[in-house]
Amino acid sequence: MHIMEGYLPAAHAVGWSAISAPFVIYGARRIVSLVREKPEIKLLMAASGAYVFILSALKIPSVTGSCSHPTGTGLAASLFGPTVTTVLGTIVLLFQALLLAHGGLTTLGANIFSMAIVGPFVAYGLFKGITGAGFSGAIAIFVAATLGDLATYVTTSLQLALAFPDPVSGIAGAAAKFLGIFALTQVPLAISEGLLTVIVFNLLQRYSRGELKALNIFTAKA
Amino acid sequence: MLKRNLWMLFAVVALAILPLIIHHGGDAEFAGADGEAEAAITEIRPDYEPWAAPLWEPPSGEIESLLFALQAALGAGLVGFYFGRRTSPAKRPDTN
Numbered sequence: 639m640h641i642m643e644g645y646l647p648a649a650h651a652v653g654w655s656a657i658s659a660p661f662v663i664y665g666a667r668r669i670v671s672l673v674r675e676k677p678e679i680k681l682l683m684a685a686s687g688a689y690v691f692i693l694s695a696l697k698i699p700s701v702t703g704s705c706s707h708p709t710g711t712g713l714a715a716s717l718f719g720p721t722v723t724t725v726l727g728t729i730v731l732l733f734q735a736l737l738l739a740h741g742g743l744t745t746l747g748a749n750i751f752s753m754a755i756v757g758p759f760v761a762y763g764l765f766k767g768i769t770g771a772g773f774s775g776a777i778a779i780f781v782a783a784t785l786g787d788l789a790t791y792v793t794t795s796l797q798l799a800l801a802f803p804d805p806v807s808g809i810a811g812a813a814a815k816f817l818g819i820f821a822l823t824q825v826p827l828a829i830s831e832g833l834l835t836v837i838v839f840n841l842l843q844r845y846s847r848g849e850l851k852a853l854n855i856f857t858a859k860a
Numbered sequence: 861m862l863k864r865n866l867w868m869l870f871a872v873v874a875l876a877i878l879p880l881i882i883h884h885g886g887d888a889e890f891a892g893a894d895g896e897a898e899a900a901i902t903e904i905r906p907d908y909e910p911w912a913a914p915l916w917e918p919p920s921g922e923i924e925s926l927l928f929a930l931q932a933a934l935g936a937g938l939v940g941f942y943f944g945r946r947t948s949p950a951k952r953p954d955t956n
Contacts, residue, residue: 640894644910645901685942691935694926699879703888704896730931737927798897801895802904812904819896826875833868838939840861845946851916 639709639752639794639820640734643742644853650801656778661755662728663723674721679718682842683730686714687726690836694730694753700823708831709790712783713757713838716765717853723762727754731835752793775855779839791820797853852855 646654673680693710702707714723731749734740743751761782768778799813807814842850879888901908918924 642894642898642910643914644912644923645898648911658899679947681942685939688935688942692932692939693935693946695935696930697928698876703879703890704893705890706893733931736915737918739873739917742912742914744912768879794897798901802901802908803954804904815900815904816897818923819893819900823893824889826879830872830875833872837865837868840865841943843942844861 639706639749639791639797640731640741641745641748641794643735643739644744645742646745646748646797646801648744650797651744651747653747654745654751655662658724658747658750658755660679661721661724662750662852665723666726667726668719668721672718676852679849679852682846683714683718683722683726686717686723687729689713690723690726690730691733694734698827698830700826702823704788704819704823706791706823706827707822707823708827708834709753710785710831710835711753712761712765712786713781713835715761715786716779716782716839717850717855718757720755720762721756723804723828724750724754727758749794752790752797756793757786757790760789775843776836776839780832780836783835784828787828787831788821788824790816790825795820 665746669683673683685687690710690713693708695707695840697705697707709727711723711727714726728746728750731741731746735749746845749821764785765782795816796813798810803809803811804811804815804832811857879890883890895910
């Protein structure tokens with residue numbers, strides 16, 4: 639889902655940065671207040687950020703014959719809310735833009751929007767909605783992490799389609815093309831991310847009840 | 861819980877290996893989707909010139925994989941530390 643450095647027209651680069659910036663700022667303030675309010679969750683927050691580091695470093699082959707990587711943002715989003723995850727995701731995207739030449743500074747805003755805003759918001763909404771409807775946390779986090787991951791790649795495809803409409807078939811045609819590259823490849827990877835996140839969540843339900851309680855996360859008997 | 865987690869882990873591994881089996885005749889390059897998107901952009905707009913370049917690029921594939929491994933290792937180290945903390949038995953007084 640990384641849009642490469644220089645691969646968004648300047649107006650789009652500026653636009654996406656302007657849209658993403660308030661989320662990063664709000665998220666940073668939210669982290670400060672959350673840590674002050676509940677200092678016991680600090681280590682879990684760091685571990686959730688570390689989970690994003692791991693998953694977004696793993697390029698996994700997919701049935702389409704190409705490789706992509708999961709995002710890992712569904713866990714943090716479900717536990718701490720979407721804007722906290724925006725900050726965690728931004729750190730990862732900066733690391734990759736500066737050290738790995740994956741993504742870039744001109745495309746950082748757009749990449750933050752897809753991986754650290756849309757994905758986490760989708761995941762958070764699903765997690766809250768599904769646990770609220772009475773399903774188990776494990777089911778909720780599976781759906782949240784899987785569809786949050788997929789939503790990130792759909793967003794990237796649409797961002798590219800907006801920037802590069804097809805001369806014949808327009809934005810819709812370009813969207814179909816980019817979705818074919820990103821979203822299709824991502825389906826099995828998103829399921830993998832969902833399963834891995836359930837494993838972590840099961841472990842948390844077993845060993846970190848105190849923290850989950852402090853975060854008002856619904857916990858069933860694991 | 862352990863059994864269910866192991867099954868899920870097995871499914872994740874299977875999902876990663878399956879594509880290699882499906883495409884084992886060498887009919888797929890397993891290139892990165894990011895790069896394929898870049899090629900699609902060039903196809904749609906052959907005249908598009910990227911107007912910025914990365915400040916620094918890993919000088920070789922080896923160094924790139926070093927940094928990716930470092931990224932995953934840092935993450936795994938911290939997650940391992942976290943669960944190590946949470947699963948450790950209550951501290952006993954030092955006996956030596």
